[in-house]
Amino acid sequence: MTQYPDAVVIGAGIVGAACAEALARAGLKVLILDASFAGGGTTAAGMGHLVVMDDSPPQLALTAYSARLWTTLAPELPRNVEHDACGTLWVAEDDEQLEAVRAKQRVYADHGIAAETLSPAQLADAEPHLRPGLAGALHVPGDGVVYPPTAALALLQRAIANGAELREGVRVDAVGAREVIVGNERIACDCVINAAGAHAPELTPGIPIVPRKGHLVITDRYPGFCRHQLVELGYLASAHTMTTESVAFNVQPRATGQLLIGSSRELVGWDMNINRAIVRKMLDRALDFMPSLALTSAIRTWTGFRPATPDKLPLIGAWEDTPGLWIAAGHEGLGITTSLGTGQLLADLVVGHEPALDPVPYAPSRVLAGIGTH
Amino acid sequence: MTGEYFTTGEYAGTDAEVVVADVAVIGAGPAGIAAAASAAERGLRVALLDRGLESGGQIWRHINGVAIPRVAQQWLARLDKSGAQILRRTSVVDVSVDVAGFEILAESSGRALHIRVTNIILATGAREMFIPFDGWTLPGVMGIGGAQALLKSGGSFAGKRVVIAGSGPLMLPVAAALAESGARLVLVAEQAKRSAVARFAAGLWRTPSTLMQAARYRARFMSSSYSTGTWVTAAHGSDRLESVTVTNGRRTWRETADVLCTGYGLIPNVELARLIGCETRDGAVVVDDDQRTTIANVQAVGEVTGIGGAPLSLIEGEIAGLTVGSRLSVPLPLLRRRATFEAAARRMFDVFAPRAELRALPTPTTIVCRCEDVTYGVVQDAVCARQAKLHTRAGMGPCQGRTCMPGLEFLLAWHSDTVRPPIEPALVSILSSEVAKNAPSSFLSNSCVGDVYQ
Ligand SMILES: Cc1cc2nc3c(=O)[nH]c(=O)nc-3n(C[C@H](O)[C@H](O)[C@H](O)COP(=O)(O)OP(=O)(O)OC[C@H]3O[C@@H](n4cnc5c(N)ncnc54)[C@H](O)[C@@H]3O)c2cc1C
Ligand SMILES: Cc1cc2nc3c(=O)[nH]c(=O)nc-3n(C[C@H](O)[C@H](O)[C@H](O)COP(=O)(O)OP(=O)(O)OC[C@H]3O[C@@H](n4cnc5c(N)ncnc54)[C@H](O)[C@@H]3O)c2cc1C
Numbered sequence: 156m157t158q159y160p161d162a163v164v165i166g167a168g169i170v171g172a173a174c175a176e177a178l179a180r181a182g183l184k185v186l187i188l189d190a191s192f193a194g195g196g197t198t199a200a201g202m203g204h205l206v207v208m209d210d211s212p213p214q215l216a217l218t219a220y221s222a223r224l225w226t227t228l229a230p231e232l233p234r235n236v237e238h239d240a241c242g243t244l245w246v247a248e249d250d251e252q253l254e255a256v257r258a259k260q261r262v263y264a265d266h267g268i269a270a271e272t273l274s275p276a277q278l279a280d281a282e283p284h285l286r287p288g289l290a291g292a293l294h295v296p297g298d299g300v301v302y303p304p305t306a307a308l309a310l311l312q313r314a315i316a317n318g319a320e321l322r323e324g325v326r327v328d329a330v331g332a333r334e335v336i337v338g339n340e341r342i343a344c345d346c347v348i349n350a351a352g353a354h355a356p357e358l359t360p361g362i363p364i365v366p367r368k369g370h371l372v373i374t375d376r377y378p379g380f381c382r383h384q385l386v387e388l389g390y391l392a393s394a395h396t397m398t399t400e401s402v403a404f405n406v407q408p409r410a411t412g413q414l415l416i417g418s419s420r421e422l423v424g425w426d427m428n429i430n431r432a433i434v435r436k437m438l439d440r441a442l443d444f445m446p447s448l449a450l451t452s453a454i455r456t457w458t459g460f461r462p463a464t465p466d467k468l469p470l471i472g473a474w475e476d477t478p479g480l481w482i483a484a485g486h487e488g489l490g491i492t493t494s495l496g497t498g499q500l501l502a503d504l505v506v507g508h509e510p511a512l513d514p515v516p517y518a519p520s521r522v523l524a525g526i527g528t529h
Numbered sequence: 530m531t532g533e534y535f536t537t538g539e540y541a542g543t544d545a546e547v548v549v550a551d552v553a554v555i556g557a558g559p560a561g562i563a564a565a566a567s568a569a570e571r572g573l574r575v576a577l578l579d580r581g582l583e584s585g586g587q588i589w590r591h592i593n594g595v596a597i598p599r600v601a602q603q604w605l606a607r608l609d610k611s612g613a614q615i616l617r618r619t620s621v622v623d624v625s626v627d628v629a630g631f632e633i634l635a636e637s638s639g640r641a642l643h644i645r646v647t648n649i650i651l652a653t654g655a656r657e658m659f660i661p662f663d664g665w666t667l668p669g670v671m672g673i674g675g676a677q678a679l680l681k682s683g684g685s686f687a688g689k690r691v692v693i694a695g696s697g698p699l700m701l702p703v704a705a706a707l708a709e710s711g712a713r714l715v716l717v718a719e720q721a722k723r724s725a726v727a728r729f730a731a732g733l734w735r736t737p738s739t740l741m742q743a744a745r746y747r748a749r750f751m752s753s754s755y756s757t758g759t760w761v762t763a764a765h766g767s768d769r770l771e772s773v774t775v776t777n778g779r780r781t782w783r784e785t786a787d788v789l790c791t792g793y794g795l796i797p798n799v800e801l802a803r804l805i806g807c808e809t810r811d812g813a814v815v816v817d818d819d820q821r822t823t824i825a826n827v828q829a830v831g832e833v834t835g836i837g838g839a840p841l842s843l844i845e846g847e848i849a850g851l852t853v854g855s856r857l858s859v860p861l862p863l864l865r866r867r868a869t870f871e872a873a874a875r876r877m878f879d880v881f882a883p884r885a886e887l888r889a890l891p892t893p894t895t896i897v898c899r900c901e902d903v904t905y906g907v908v909q910d911a912v913c914a915r916q917a918k919l920h921t922r923a924g925m926g927p928c929q930g931r932t933c934m935p936g937l938e939f940l941l942a943w944h945s946d947t948v949r950p951p952i953e954p955a956l957v958s959i960l961s962s963e964v965a966k967n968a969p970s971s972f973l974s975n976s977c978v979g980d981v982y983q
Contacts, residue, residue, distance in 0.1 A: 192916045199919050304919040324912070375927050375954060411922075416957070429949050431625055438961035449958035454927055456949050456960075 160186040160320075162505070163335050164348045165327045165358060167193035169201075169303055170490055171350030172310035173498030174483050178348075179317035181502045186342070187319060188335070190326035190354075193311055194304035197352050197490065200459020202371060202407055202417055203306070204384050205299045205492045206243055209262050210395055213468055213516035218489060219266055220512055221496035222297055228495065235305045237410035243298040244273070244282065244383045245390075246289055246404070246444065252388045253290040260293055270295045282381055284447050293388075300384060300407055303491050310494075327351075330358050333479035346505055348481045349474070353462035355484035359474060363522055364485045366460035368421040370434055374451040378412035387444065393420060394488055395467065402437040404444045414451060416441050418488075420461075427458050463487045471497050471517040472504055481505060482519045546642050550576040550614070552853050553633055553646040555621050555801065558586020560831025560842035561652030562604050567850020568650070569611035576644055577613050578635060580620040580953075584608065586654055586831075587674065588839050590681075604843065616642070622959065623950035624649070624805050630826070634962075636955050641962035648826045650849050651802050651814065652842075655795035655832035657699075658935045660883065661897045661905065662890040663763040665791065669770030673792040677703045680710055687711035689787040692773050694718040694761035697794035697881045698838070704755075707790075715784050718759040718775060720793070721881050726757050729880040762890060764789055778886065793883050796935045797833045803948040811835075812935075819859065820849040828853060837874035844870065888940050898933045900926020908937065914946040927954060 164175045167189035179185045189195075205225050209215040229238045247253040256272055263270040273281060273292045281294070311321055329336040334343045349355050349362075356362040390403040398420075405417040419433045434456060441448055464470065464485040474480040483501050486493055500517070503510040554565040557579035565577040583590050589601045597605075608615070616635075619642060623634040630647040657672045664670065671679070673695055680686070680703075691712045693704050696719060704717045719726060756777065763774040765783075772785045799807075802814045807822035809815060813835040820828040828849040831842035844867045848859050891897060893906025903923040911917035914924065914934055923937070924930025930946070937943060951960060 192912060194919060195916060308920065372957070372960070374957070431623070431950065435961050435963060438957055442957065442961060449956065449961075451957050452927075452954045453951060453957050453960055454929060454954045455925075456951070 160184050160342070160344045162186070162346045162348060163188060163342055163344045164350055165330070165335065166196070166350035166352055166354075166484075167307065167311060167321060167323065168196045168198040168350065168352050168490070169194065169307040169310070169494040170352065170483050170486060170497055171348070172307040172314070173494035174348050174350055174501050175314040175319050175321075175498075176310040176317075177498035177502035178505065179314040179319040181506045181508075183506070185314060185319035186344070187311065187314070187321045188325045188327055188337070189321070189323050192323045193321065194307035196354075197459050197461060198303045198307050200369065200371070200457055201303045201491045202405070202415055203301045203303045203491050204243070204386075204405075204407060205301060206384070206386075206489070207263070207268055207295060207298060208391070208489060208492075209259065210391060210467060213513075214489075215262070215266060216512050217469075217493050217496045217517070219268055220499075221493045222268075224495035224499060225299065225301075225492075226297065229299070232301075232306070232309050235302070236309050237302040237305070238299060239301075239408075239410050240296075240299045241408060242294060242296040242383050244278070244385050245293040245295070245388050246278070246285065246385060247291050247293075247388050249290050255388055256291060256293040263295070268295070269297055282383065282385065284381060284445050285385070286444060286446055289444075294383070298384065300409070301491065302410070306491065310498075327358060330477065330480060332477055344479070346479045346481055348483055348501065350483045352484055352486075352490075353460045355462065355470075355482065359477070359480065359482065361476070361522070362470065362482065362484065362519070363465055364462045364470075365422065366425055367463035367487060368419075368423055368426070368458055368460055369417065369488070370419045370429065370437060370456060370458050372416040372434065372438065372453050372456045373409075374414045374416070374448075374453050376412035377414060377451055380412075380414055380451070381406060381408050381445070384408070385444070387440075390418075397422070397463070397465070400433065402433065402440050404440045406441060406445060406448070414448070416448070416453075420488075425460065427460075429456055429458060461487045462490070466521075469493060469497060469517055470519040470522065471500055472514055472519050474519050475523060546640065548576055548614075548616070548642060548644045550574040550644065550646050552576070552648045552650060553578060553631070553644050554613075554650045554652055555579075555633070556586065556652035556654055556831070556833075557581065557584040557615065558590075558652060558654045558831060558842065559588060559601075559604070559839045560654070560833075560846040561586065561650070562608050563843045563846025564650045564652055564828075564830050564850040564853075565613040565615075565846075566604065566608040566611040567847045568853050569613035569850075570607075571851070571855075573854060575611070575613040576616055576646070577608070578616045578619045578621060578633075578644070580618065582617055584615060584617070600843070620953050620955075621801060622953050622955040624801065626805070634950075634955075634959065636953075636959045639956065641959045643962075648853050649805070649828070650820075650846075650853060651805075651807075651822070651827065651829040651833055652831045652846065653798040653801055653833045655797050655836055656931065657792040658794055658796045658939070659791065659932060660793050660887050660890050660936045660939065661895050661933070662761065663892055663895050664765055664770070664773075666896050666899055667764050667766050667770045668768070669766065669787060670764050670789045670791065673699055673703050673790045676788070676790040677706065680706050685710065686788060689713065690715050690785060691788045691790065692716045692718065692761065692775075692784055692786040693790045694720075694759075694773070694775070695790070695792040695794070696720045696883060697792075698877065699792065699795070703790060712788070715754075715786055716759075716775065717755045718761060719755070719757045720760040720884055720887065721757060722884075723757040725880045729876055760884075760887065761789065761791065793887070793936075793939075794881050795832060795836045797835065799833060800948050800952045802827075802829060802833060803945075804950060804952055818864070819852040820845055821852075826854075835874060836878065837870055841867065841870035841874060883939060891940065897937060898923040898926065898930070900928050900932075909941070911941070911943075914938065914943045917943075918946065929954075
């Protein structure tokens, strides 16, 4: 890029990719820098479940908005993004959880999100490998699945088609007022977007993001073994409470016929080793819901670090301490889903368009003001 | 020391069988057999694990009855008498370390087996390295070792036109065996230069048994053509192999063939060693004079420490069997024999190193990852194995890159990706298994010699 960029996006994970795509589409000259390679950070570890979640009203607003954007984009995505509109089944174990399923359905209905409650018989019919005796489920047909690393690449390719440039293997050392510093080089620009995921605080001290470790296990190919992304209703609680350790039943059918089994949450810093005890717990939980998973063959396990914030909401917007600096980070376990909403919201704020959602709940200024740092 | 040394009271959870021993030898090829027998002869409780149905590893396993070489017979008899417990059809999928030692998780005929030991001897051997080229996935194209295994298990090549193309001393015995079984050997193409192969052969006098063996092999397929500095660049056929393109760098020609056996030497199976944290160099586990790795109480023997052939594997196994759990010094003659064979192995490594021209073998449309059908053109620009996996699925299938990644590392100078459990595909039930509190555990029956673990 010989020209001076309008915007430098730091991080080519799915969030940085979505920001770059939206900014380039809005007509800005975008430069994307990544210390490693595109989609190689947390994005490489994520499950890729595109899911509407209602832990809080702003979370619901951002996930629902993003889900609509994914549905619009889906037909234009290359095949290797493996987009699959498989829907989600939120599985209820007992009557109390079934009551929660009904409440969830009402909330979704209020927001125009299609959802239906399945009886135990309907659930067994939809997913024969689930154990008998479950109370029912909420079926959310609009949810889906993508393969995150190639989804990030596809977004970057769209940005590049609109004039953006991607430089991989370039680590940003520091961010200044309307500039980024890479070794001896200073790259001047109008705005900088810190989309470095769980590493964002290294460039912008004061951002309350911590790595929240997760484990996943992938199996060999069993086409048709399950048809929806299956999540236990207890997952919400597992994701919500910032306990040091939790697991939940979360199984995803991949386009390849493989099954992705999750998920765990731990606060252990950047230790990327497999924690065998947690894997056992996670698999036990999965076996509890789907006993015949026992006979599937696991071929690989891995870990990843969700960029977690104290109030479970991402930071999207201007960082008022540094002129020209914007943050798009802290998407915890929903960054694949919320990447598109984040990119659009950020681009609208940068270019001064009226955003489709109220940006206030995501504004990084809540941190500067001391909110959200409990 | 007796079985009481180990308690199972610390376990919690359900199912899974427990075996407790002093030493686990992982891999029952020549190296593992020698290690297990020598250690058990010292009175140690030894568990010898192998995923195969029979002991013997790559070289001895498939041979039935008469064909077993005398040294194999001798070692198998010694193993039998030694008291080592042999666990067949047992695949090691994970090893974890704690204060009490190691816990090995294995899948044994679909069941979980937890093996608690204080010492591990890794004898996981090697596998063939393949360099992909157009047509290498056609039926009729196979590994050189694969052809050997097929022969040993009764497969027939009678009347088939066979081309063997690749590198390394493995080509000779396979060529001999194929010729004997009635195959029509069209060509044996060794990619290494004539001068280098000649120098290597001339050096074999230092290890006479190897020289004799090589001569015997060569005599058996004398009538067919053996070419050095020659390699296959493509295989052709509509639904199975019909012909191959051969070159010597100056001239390129076609040979009609029903079978092509290919392979560019062996590469150590270091995954388990890397999982445990042992240092590796040039793709092999680093060991000291006593075969100790950089991780305490873990030794490595045989091909996993570098390709050196069965005689060297036996010596290394014996040394580890003598030194495991003790400070005994190794008899000098054994050390001398190891040094001699190691020198030969180093020469072999240099002579048969794949030539640079082989980097041009794959074309953009050549399939490199057979599990996921990924072509060379798609992975070529990746900067590392991890990026290629994530972006193209290469190496993500059931074999987890065991087949394609060594070739790709050679072609594109990539570093290997990290190793995580399970190192072999394992049933979810195995990975989730835990050892029950007070689970009945089978203690291996030998009692320990006094000088161990003081
Ligand atoms: C186990 C697990 C399961 C998950 N499942 C789901 C799911 O089903 N659905 C969902 O929506 N989300 C899921 N997530 C969450 C999702 O993966 C993350 O929220 C998302 O990937 C975050 O993307 P990101 O772009 O912010 O971060 P990253 O992907 O980490 O990208 C940040 C990039 O910044 C680069 N970088 C860092 N520092 C610098 C620097 N100084 N200079 C230059 N570049 C730098 C890094 O190299 C990296 O590529 C899951 C996460 C985990 C761990
Ligand atoms: C394909 C092939 C063909 C060969 N043919 C010849 C020949 O014809 N002549 C010759 O002189 N040399 C031959 N060699 C070389 C010869 O096999 C070796 O020199 C010798 O066998 C080395 O012995 P080893 O004990 O180190 O390994 P191996 O004999 O390879 O034994 C390793 C053993 O470890 C087991 N193992 C590995 N990982 C695990 C795990 N995770 N769990 C359980 N078990 C495991 C394997 O099943 C195997 O039985 C061949 C090698 C290969 C790979």
